[in-house]
Amino acid sequence: MSGKTLYDKIWDAHVVQQDEDGTCLLYIDRHLVHEVTSPQAFEGLRLAGRKVRAPGRTIAVPDHNVPTTLDRAKGIENEESRIQVEALDRNARDFGVHYYPVDDVRQGIVHIVGPEQGWTLPGMTVVCGDSHTATHGAFGALAHGIGTSEVEHVLATQTLIQKKSKNMKVEITGQLAPGVTAKDITLSVIGATGTAGGTGYVIEYCGEAIRSLSMEGRMTVCNMAIEGGARAGLIAPDETTFAYVQGRPHAPKGAQFEAALAWWKTLYSDDDAHWDKVVTLRGEDIAPVVTWGTSPEDVLPITAAVPAPADFKGGKVEAAQRALDYMGLKPGQKLTDIAIDTVFIGSCTNGRIEDLRAAAAILKGKKIKDGMRAMVVPGSGLVRAQAEEEGLAQIFLDAGFEWRLAGCSMCLAMNPDQLSPGERCAATSNRNFEGRQGKGGRTHLMSPAMAAAAAITGRLTDVRDLMTEPAQA
Numbered sequence: 001m002s003g004k005t006l007y008d009k010i011w012d013a014h015v016v017q018q019d020e021d022g023t024c025l026l027y028i029d030r031h032l033v034h035e036v037t038s039p040q041a042f043e044g045l046r047l048a049g050r051k052v053r054a055p056g057r058t059i060a061v062p063d064h065n066v067p068t069t070l071d072r073a074k075g076i077e078n079e080e081s082r083i084q085v086e087a088l089d090r091n092a093r094d095f096g097v098h099y100y101p102v103d104d105v106r107q108g109i110v111h112i113v114g115p116e117q118g119w120t121l122p123g124m125t126v127v128c129g130d131s132h133t134a135t136h137g138a139f140g141a142l143a144h145g146i147g148t149s150e151v152e153h154v155l156a157t158q159t160l161i162q163k164k165s166k167n168m169k170v171e172i173t174g175q176l177a178p179g180v181t182a183k184d185i186t187l188s189v190i191g192a193t194g195t196a197g198g199t200g201y202v203i204e205y206c207g208e209a210i211r212s213l214s215m216e217g218r219m220t221v222c223n224m225a226i227e228g229g230a231r232a233g234l235i236a237p238d239e240t241t242f243a244y245v246q247g248r249p250h251a252p253k254g255a256q257f258e259a260a261l262a263w264w265k266t267l268y269s270d271d272d273a274h275w276d277k278v279v280t281l282r283g284e285d286i287a288p289v290v291t292w293g294t295s296p297e298d299v300l301p302i303t304a305a306v307p308a309p310a311d312f313k314g315g316k317v318e319a320a321q322r323a324l325d326y327m328g329l330k331p332g333q334k335l336t337d338i339a340i341d342t343v344f345i346g347s348c349t350n351g352r353i354e355d356l357r358a359a360a361a362i363l364k365g366k367k368i369k370d371g372m373r374a375m376v377v378p379g380s381g382l383v384r385a386q387a388e389e390e391g392l393a394q395i396f397l398d399a400g401f402e403w404r405l406a407g408c409s410m411c412l413a414m415n416p417d418q419l420s421p422g423e424r425c426a427a428t429s430n431r432n433f434e435g436r437q438g439k440g441g442r443t444h445l446m447s448p449a450m451a452a453a454a455a456i457t458g459r460l461t462d463v464r465d466l467m468t469e470p471a472q473a
C-alpha cells in the first residue's frame, strides 16, 4: 500500500461514516459564515426548531455588503444589502455563534478574519458558504466552499456529506525572481492548467518556492485554487505556519499547543503517496503577470502582447474574441500600453498586511497618475490598524489613494464600490469575469506591487521597472 497525501490524512481523520459508494459524512471543525449565503440557512433552522449544533465552532462576520467609506456607521443605503447584514446580525446573536459585527475592529473579509483570529489551524476541516474558503488551505487545513443548503446542514449537525476528490500535486521549484510574488505563482498555475485543470482534485502546492513564502503569500496561492477548478488547495504546515498560529486569540495555548503541534508535524504527504496528477513549474520561469481577458486563465507575462483569437484552439477561439471585445483590446497591442483609470488593492486574495507593504514599497514618495481613482481596502480592521501603525496608510494617502475600511468592496461590487461601464481597473482580487466589478467594467488581475506600479504610470506596468527593492508578498 502506498503512503498518504496530506489531503488523505486530514480526510481520514474526519470521516464519521462512509457508505459503500464512497459517500462520507465528514466532521467539520470550523464553520465560517458571512451575510450573503447564510440567511436562508438560519431561517431553515428556525423553521425546524433547531439550534446551531456547535456555536463555538461557528464564526460569523459581515463582509460582502458592508460600505468601506469612513462614514459607514450611517448604515447601508441599498435595501438588499442592508437586509442581508441585518439578518446576519440577528442570526449570530439569536444562535449564539462567535460574531464580529461591522463596528468591531476585528471585522473584515471572512477569509482574512479566520486565520488572523487563530480559528484556522492545521489539520482542520474548514467550510464556508463561499468559494474562496480554499484560502485557509494555506495552513494545511482542508478548506472549501459549500452551498446554502450545506450551510444549513453544517449549522445543524457540524457535519457535511462529501465524496473524496483526487490528489493533485502542484510543485513550484527553485526561487522567485525579484518583483515576482505569490499572486504571480497562483495566476501562472491557472494560466498553465486552465480554469478546469483542477476539476475533481484537491491540490497540494509544494516545492521550494512555496516553502519560502510567508503565510500571507501561501494564503494568496491557495485562495485561487478554486479559480483553477480545484475543490480545495492546501500547503503542508511547517515552522512558518506554527509561528504564525502561536499566540493568536483562538489558537491552543500551553500544553494544548504542544499536543496540537505534535499532530500538526505529522501533516505532510508521504514520499510514496500516490498523485493522480502532477504539475511542475520552475520558480525562475515565473514573471510578473497580468490577465488580459475575462477568465483567470487569461494570463500573460507583463512583457507580452494581447493575443489573437487564432492563437487558441477549439472553443477558446470564440471565447478569446468575446473577451477581447468586452475588454476593448486589439491583438498585438503591448500589455504595457493598456491605459487604466482605476486601481483596487484589497480582497481575500491580496488584502493582508504583506500585500499592503508590497504596494507601499512601490508607492513610497510617488504620486498616482492624475485623474486616477485608486483605493486600498484592507482585508480586516486589524490589517488596517497595523498598516496605520507601520506608516503604510500615510504612504497610500500621500500618493493619492483612498484609505478605506475593511470589506470585500470592489472585488465584486456588492457595495457602492463599483466600476462604471468601460472603466478599466488594475485589481489585486481573483476574478475578472464580465461585470464582476460593476456592469461593463474591465478587470486586469495582478499582484499588489503591480497594481501600485499601474497606479503611478496610468497603464499596465512591469513593476521591475519601478523597483527600488524587491516586492515581498
Ligand SMILES: CC(C)[C@H](C(=O)O)[C@@H](O)C(=O)O
Pocket: 036, 037, 064, 129, 130, 131, 132, 145, 412
Ligand atoms: C458571494 C459569494 C457566495 C461569492 C463566492 O462564493 O465566492 C463571492 O465571495 C465571490 O467571490 O464571488
Ligand code: SF4
Pocket: 063, 064, 109, 111, 130, 132, 347, 348, 349, 407, 408, 411, 412, 429, 430
Ligand atoms: S474578497 Fe472577493 S473573493 Fe474574497 S470573499 Fe469577498 S467577494 Fe469573494
